[in-house]
Amino acid sequence: MxxxxxxxxxxxxxxxxxxxxxxxxxxxxxxxxxxxxxxxxxxxxxxxxxxxxxxxxxxxxxxxxxxxxxxTTHETSFFRDIHPFDALKNTILPALLTRRHSSLTIWCAACSSGQEPFSIAMLVREHFPALVARQIRIIATDLSGAILARAREGLYSQIEINRGLPAALLTRYFDKQGLHWRIKSEIRRMVEFQQSNLAEPWPLMPPADLVFMRNVLIYFDVDTKKAILSRVRNILKPDGYLFLGSSETTLNLDTAFQPISLGKSTCYQLRQSKTP
Ligand SMILES: C[S@@+](CC[C@H](N)C(=O)[O-])C[C@H]1O[C@@H](n2cnc3c(N)ncnc32)[C@H](O)[C@@H]1O
CATH class of the missing domain: 1.10.155 (Chemotaxis Receptor Methyltransferase Cher; domain 1)
Known part of the structure; x- marks a missing residue:
C-alpha cells in the first residue's frame, strides 16, 4: 500500500x-x-x-x-435512522397540512444517492396523497455530480434495497431491472435534484417548510457549521423544521434554533416559532 x-x-x-x-x-x-x-x-x-x-x-x-x-463519504440508506420519518408521518406533516393551504417545500441537503429524498417522497405518497395533489416540492442537493447522477437514475442494488426499505414499498414503487431495482417514475418525478456546495453561495432556494440536512455537518469545522446554520435560518420558514443527523446538533453553534423532541427523534425549530 x-x-x-x-x-x-x-x-x-x-x-x-x-x-x-x-x-x-x-x-x-x-x-x-x-x-x-x-x-x-x-x-x-x-x-x-x-x-x-x-x-x-x-x-x-x-x-x-x-x-x-x-x-467524500456517501453512506446513506432508505429511511435511515427511522425516527425522523416517524416524526414526519405522525406529527409534522399532519401539522403542516392543517397550517398550510398552498404548496409545501422540503429541502434535502446532502442527499447522496437519493435514498433520503425518495424515502420522503414515498412516505408522502403513502400517507398524505392530498399533499401530492396540492403540490409538494422536494429539492435534493449534493456537492457531488457523480452521486447526483446515480440519484437521478434511481437504480439500486439488492444490498441497498435490503438496507431499510420495507417490502411493501419495494413492491409498490420499484421495478426489477436485471440485478437491480429502479424506482418508479411517479416517485422519481417528485424529487428535483440540483448540484450545490453547502459551503459556497447557494442557488436561489424557495423558503422551506422542512430541511433535512443529515450527516453532513459532521465533516465541517465549527466556523463552517455556524455559517451553514445561519443560512438555514434564512431559508427555513418561521414555523419550519430542521432535521440533522443523530450525532449532530445546533447546540453551541446557533442559539436561534431550539431542539424539539418528537417521539424518539429530535428536530430543531427557530425560537420564535410556535410548535405543533
Ligand atoms: C454521509 S452522506 C449523508 C447522506 C444523507 N443525508 C443521509 O444522512 O443518509 C454525506 C453527503 O454529503 C455530501 N457533501 C459533502 N460535502 C458537501 C458540501 N460541501 N456540500 C454539499 N454536500 C456535501 C457528500 O457528497 C455526501 O453525499
Missing part, C-alpha cells in the same frame, strides 16, 4: 477543504491512502505520489474533482 508523507497529506487536505469544506483531521492519512491509491491506479499512474505530483502541476485537471469525490 502507498503511504503518504506529511507534505502530500497537507496538499490533499487543503485541496479537499477548498472544494468541499470537508475538514480532514491529521489522523486521516490512512483514509487518504486507501481512498486515493485506487484512483491513482484507475488513472494509469504508478503510485499515490505520482497522482499528487500530477495534481500539483496541473491545478485544473479533472482529477482534482475526482479526489474530492473519492474522499
Amino acid at each position: 502507498d503511504t503518504i508523507n506529511s507534505s502530500d497529506f497537507n496538499y490533499i487536505r487543503d485541496l479537499v477543504r477548498r472544494h468541499s469544506a470537508i475538514a480532514l483531521e491529521a489522523d486521516k492519512a490512512y483514509l487518504v491512502e486507501t481512498r486515493l491509491a485506487p484512483l491513482a491506479r484507475q488513472a494509469g499512474l504508478a503510485s499515490l505520489q505520482e497522482l499528487i505530483g500530477l495534481l500539483r502541476i496541473q491545478p485544473t485537471h479533472p482529477l482534482h474533482r475526482q479526489v474530492v469525490e473519492a474522499i
